[in-house]
Amino acid sequence: MSEDRSTATRVRERNRRGDGRRLQEDLVVAAVRLVESHGHAQVSLRAVAREVGVAPTSVYLHFDDVEGVLAAVMSRGFEELARSTTRAASGVDGPLEELRARMFAYCRFALEHPRLYEFMFRGDLPGPVAREGVDTPGLRSFATLHTLVERVVGAGIGRSHEDSHLLATLVWTSMHGLVLARISRPTFAWAPLEVLVRESIDRLLGVTLDAKGAVNAK
Amino acid sequence: MSEDRSTATRVRERNRRGDGRRLQEDLVVAAVRLVESHGHAQVSLRAVAREVGVAPTSVYLHFDDVEGVLAAVMSRGFEELARSTTRAASGVDGPLEELRARMFAYCRFALEHPRLYEFMFRGDLPGPVAREGVDTPGLRSFATLHTLVERVVGAGIGRSHEDSHLLATLVWTSMHGLVLARISRPTFAWAPLEVLVRESIDRLLGVTLDAKGAVNAK
């Protein structure tokens, strides 16, 4: 174990009494960093401890087990994704423009944190997240998207009498596929991200060329 | 090592002289089976050997290392995906119908072999595949799709003067996102796969209600 410390990237100094919680935050941040740089498969309890400069056993002071750490990383990922899209939506007017801005930010986030994004949508959820039940991560983001699509449809942009849940699903999964495909096949002849995002949205919602012109001119 | 054999699911009998290659095929099949049942992260050289009922060292008779096995699994996956879509395209007439049939088969394959599909599109390719260069796996499938989209556009279905490469990209990534999202979030309120596939394609290509009617009536 002493070898673990000697090869540590940095050695941390002990927190003051009462500040024990700061290690928890440091562990999560380190774990997120490890996922982003090496992919979740390379993230072990020992690697996280090493990154923080702490003994492997110290992780158990704040998490039940290694799955607990991964669950925290996933939550953090969704929080930051939500922050990104919300920031992008501010100062934009009109539902269609907001939808475009949010989705573009969504994709940019995924492409800037590809390993984290992959981890957030991996097939088998970490134990604690899976046990949490129906409110799967990202569901709140989808609700936001759904309402926004409803507003776009309500504003008379695109076809009328549309199933907004279906439309929101199509938009979300398109963005999802777009970024995951770009991540896994970076050498493919990709059109610019902006074009792909805009074309996907406009076509799926049935935004006509007229409506496009109107919105753009506004 | 003797323990390895004692816990083997089955013990294989040695191939006849000249039939050594059969072990290679058995290893690939077993590795595909393991990926499908447990995900690629659980697939180790030793697990594959165990599955076949052979000593771990025997794998080196046919593969350079564990990455070689994974590369073979990936190739096999794309072969089977291509077989599925090709089969679905036979006996279908009209480019739009063929496109729909192919894409539906694509999605069905992914949903029937979710772990394998995830592995086929994972971020970091196995060493041998990555070294192979430009012709990334699945590129031939995309070429088929691209030509098909060109035929659809050429037949006057949807808008005219379209960028077929862009359209094919949008269709592919939409299907990709659809299946990956369904795999990673099985409890989401999904519309039927058939609906999602058809709506995606028709909307992206700009198939009008009139054209739909015409094609469906035919």
Add this chain to the structure above:
DNA sequence: TGTACATCAGTGAACGCGCGTTCACTGATGTAC
């Protein structure tokens, strides 16, 4: 027809590694009296 030999298909033991988790512990620091 008999036999020596090369080849083929695969084995067995061993290696060092990083892993998750357990258990008993240590030493600084704030607090009650």
Add this chain to the structure above:
DNA sequence: TGTACATCAGTGAACGCGCGTTCACTGATGTAC
């Protein structure tokens, strides 16, 4: 103001496990003479 003590933040050693890979080997079988 001094001191005993509880609490807090974290450590160190050890465990058993499965892993990829190496090396020297074995035993059956086909073939050349």
